[in-house]
Structures are given as C-alpha cells and as structure tokens.
Amino acid sequence: MYAASPRAAGSVLELTEALIARASLTPDDAGCSALIAERLARLGFALEWLNREGVTNLWATRSFGAPHAAPLVILAGHTDVVPPGPVGQWSSDPFTPTLREGRLYGRGAADMKSGLAAMVCAVERLICEQPPRRGTLAFLITSDEEGRAQHGTRHVCTVLRERGLKPDYAVVGEASSLRRLGDRLVIGRRGSLGCDLRVLGRQGHVAYPERADNPIHRLAPVLAELVAARWDEGDADFPPTSLQISNFHAGTGANNVIPGAAELVFNFRYGPASNAEGLKARVHEVLDRHGLRYEAQWWHSGEPFLTRRAALFEAARAAIAEVTGLETPQTFTGGGTSDARFIAPLGAEVIELGPVNDSIHKVDEYVEVADLEPLAAIYQGILSRLLA
Ligand SMILES: [Zn+2]
Numbered sequence: 001m002y003a004a005s006p007r008a009a010g011s012v013l014e015l016t017e018a019l020i021a022r023a024s025l026t027p028d029d030a031g032c033s034a035l036i037a038e039r040l041a042r043l044g045f046a047l048e049w050l051n052r053e054g055v056t057n058l059w060a061t062r063s064f065g066a067p068h069a070a071p072l073v074i075l076a077g078h079t080d081v082v083p084p085g086p087v088g089q090w091s092s093d094p095f096t097p098t099l100r101e102g103r104l105y106g107r108g109a110a111d112m113k114s115g116l117a118a119m120v121c122a123v124e125r126l127i128c129e130q131p132p133r134r135g136t137l138a139f140l141i142t143s144d145e146e147g148r149a150q151h152g153t154r155h156v157c158t159v160l161r162e163r164g165l166k167p168d169y170a171v172v173g174e175a176s177s178l179r180r181l182g183d184r185l186v187i188g189r190r191g192s193l194g195c196d197l198r199v200l201g202r203q204g205h206v207a208y209p210e211r212a213d214n215p216i217h218r219l220a221p222v223l224a225e226l227v228a229a230r231w232d233e234g235d236a237d238f239p240p241t242s243l244q245i246s247n248f249h250a251g252t253g254a255n256n257v258i259p260g261a262a263e264l265v266f267n268f269r270y271g272p273a274s275n276a277e278g279l280k281a282r283v284h285e286v287l288d289r290h291g292l293r294y295e296a297q298w299w300h301s302g303e304p305f306l307t308r309r310a311a312l313f314e315a316a317r318a319a320i321a322e323v324t325g326l327e328t329p330q331t332f333t334g335g336g337t338s339d340a341r342f343i344a345p346l347g348a349e350v351i352e353l354g355p356v357n358d359s360i361h362k363v364d365e366y367v368e369v370a371d372l373e374p375l376a377a378i379y380q381g382i383l384s385r386l387l388a
Contacts, residue, residue: 115173238271
C-alpha cells in the first residue's frame with residue numbers, strides 16, 4: 001500500500017486549493033492554466049497557448065532522449081468548472097477551498113482540479129526522481145469542457161492533426177472512480193445525438209376539430225413508437241442505445257384551442273453498434289411513415305469511442321494495484337461525454353482516471369484529502385511504465 005511521504009516540491013493538496021480559489025467558470029480560466037504553466041516551464045516544458053474565442057488552451061510539451069521522441073503521452077484536463085448553483089446551500093464558499101473531516105470542499109475539487117494538480121505533481125516528481133529516457137510528455141489543458149466544448153480540446157486536436165502529430169497514449173484526469181480511488185477506469189464513452197423536433201398542425205377551436213389539424217394527436221403514436229423502439233442490442237462494452245425525451249411542449253394556454261404546433265426534444269446516447277446517420281434515418285422513417293409535417297434540428301456532440309486495452313490500460317492497472325492494492329478496476333463506458341472523445345480519434349489509447357465522482361457538479365463538491373497523494377502516485381506510476 002502507498003504511504004504518503006514528505007516531498008520537497010509542493011503537495012497535491014496545495015495546488016488543488018490554489019486552483020479551487022481561482023473561480024474558473026466556463027470559459028473563464030481565471031489564471032489556473034498560467035499557474036500550471038509556470039510549474040511546467042520550470043520543468044523545461046515548452047509552452048504554447050492555443051487560445052480561441054475566449055477559451056484558454058495550453059499545449060505544453062517536453063521530450064526526453066531526442067526532440068519529438070516517441071511515445072507521445074498526453075495528460076489532459078480542464079480548468080473550467082460548472083456554476084456552484086445556490087451558494088447559500090453550500091456549507092462553505094464554493095471558491096474558498098475548505099478542509100472539513102478529511103475532505104477538501106470547493107467547486108472543481110473532484111471535477112477536475114484535483115486531477116490536474118495530481119498530474120502536475122506526478123510529472124514534477126517523475127522528472128526529479130526518475131527522469132524518462134525516451135518519449136514526449138504533453139499537457140493539453142482547456143477551459144471549455146463543461147460548456148459547449150467547441151473551442152477547447154476539439155480545437156487543439158484539430159491543430160495537432162494538422163501538424164501530423166499522433167499521440168500514442170492519453171490520460172484524462174476526470175473523476176472516474178466509483179467508491180474508492182482507482183476502482184474504475186473509463187475506457188470509452190457513448191455518442192450523443194439530440195433533436196429539436198417541431199411538428200406542424202393547424203390551430204383551431206376544440207369544438208371544430210374538422211377545421212383544425214391537431215399536432216399532439218399526430219405526434220402521439222409516433223412518440224409511442226420512438227419510445228418503444230429497440231435501436232440496437234449494445235455489446236460487451238456498451239449498453240443498448242437509449243432514446244430519452246427531455247421535453248414535450250404544446251398548447252396555447254387556452255383549454256379550448258387546438259395548438260398549431262407541438263415541440264419535442266429528445267436525445268440519443270448510443271454505442272458503436274449504432275451511428276448518428278443511421279439513427280437519424282430511422283427517426284425520419286418513422287416521422288414520414290406517419291405522415292407528419294415537421295422541422296427537425298439535429299445536434300451531434302460526439303461519436304462514441306472505445307479505446308483499445310493495451311499498454312496504457314496495463315500500465316494503469318499495474319499502477320493502481322501498486323498504489324491502492326486494488327487488483328482489477330472495473331471498466332466503464334457510461335456517463336456523459338468528455339474531452340476524451342476528441343483525443344481518441346487521433347489514434348491514441350485513452351483512459352479517464354481520477355478521483356471518486358460522487359459529488360461532481362453537486363452542492364458541496366469535495367475530494368477525499370487521503371486520495372490526493374495516491375492519485376499523483378498512480379499517474380507517476382503510469383508515466384514511469386510508459387516512458388521507461
Ligand atoms: Zn470534468
């Protein structure tokens with residue numbers, strides 16, 4: 001088991017606290033990346049700012065052995081946090097890092113400032129204690145993950161692709177653990193496809209339905225069919241694709257008026273057994289078969305990905321076992337989307353590994369203080385294995 005020992009450099013706790021104190025609501029980085037960049041510059045990292053549309057993007061690299069030496073290992077994360085919600089419901093100010101009963105509280109404590117801090121400390125210690133002989137280490141840090149994620153990691157990955165850079169491995173420091181540190185690794189994510197559907201009818205008096213066209217009545221059987229549909233069977237790594245309706249809205253406010261339109265919002269979370277174009281086509285087939293007049297606006301926020309389980313997966317498993325004693329972390333592909341969806345298509349083996357995710361996006365977000373140093377030790381263990 002891992003035992004914390006005093007370090008010459010700062011602790012993960014200190015850096016996590018410093019990051020929490022910077023209120024970095026998407027897309028405002030609030031100086032978080034500058035703080036990290038300063039630490040990386042001292043280690044000899046070359047810094048490049050790929051900022052865009054108010055989003056702060058840091059790409060920092062350091063090679064060992066030879067310039068651009070392989071393998072290229074990316075440590076990825078985001079400095080931005082979701083809004084705290086009603087501040088009065090927090091037990092302490094969300095942007096004042098606060099220690100209580102072994103936990104560090106503050107917005108971003110778990111998602112994902114502790115992950116970032118642990119990555120920085122891991123690299124500092126690696127370079128001080130056992131500098132890699134070969135390979136390139138890179139940090140990819142953005143302030144636009146919790147928002148629309150258009151100008152953050154997606155943009156940086158576009159730049160990397162234009163340069164012909166092919167990362168071999170990427171660790172995303174998102175809160176992946178379920179009950180205790182290292183018990184779960186995220187090895188893939190489902191794709192997300194949404195639709196704003198507007199079904200057109202003709203407004204009229206409820207007493208004269210023959211002179212109107214009720215869009216709710218037209219939509220009802222379609223709704224039933226969409227909800228009952230089996231889109232795919234899933235596979236060993238992914239559950240079956242799910243369609244969820246998040247809003248259904250119609251009506252003029254008067255109880256004697258047939259409305260002229262009805263609006264439906266729904267979202268697919270889908271695995272590799274389906275794809276966005278195929279799902280769209282199946283929905284349109286149902287709508288058309290029922291003779292609906294409609295306008296459909298689709299939004300696609302990412303294809304599913306499933307990483308191969310190779311050297312990075314093995315390195316993570318070994319590092320987790322060494323630090324926590326947990327032999328076989330479970331693998332997971334559920335949850336929302338993450339920036340790993342932009343990195344995986346570059347060809348990298350990608351995992352998400354970070355603290356327990358129980359409190360993310362909630363009031364009184366926290367991370368267990370006792371998990372902070374072990375998390376850095378796990379990251380260091382992964383890097384020392386990949387760059388040995
Ligand atoms: Zn996150």
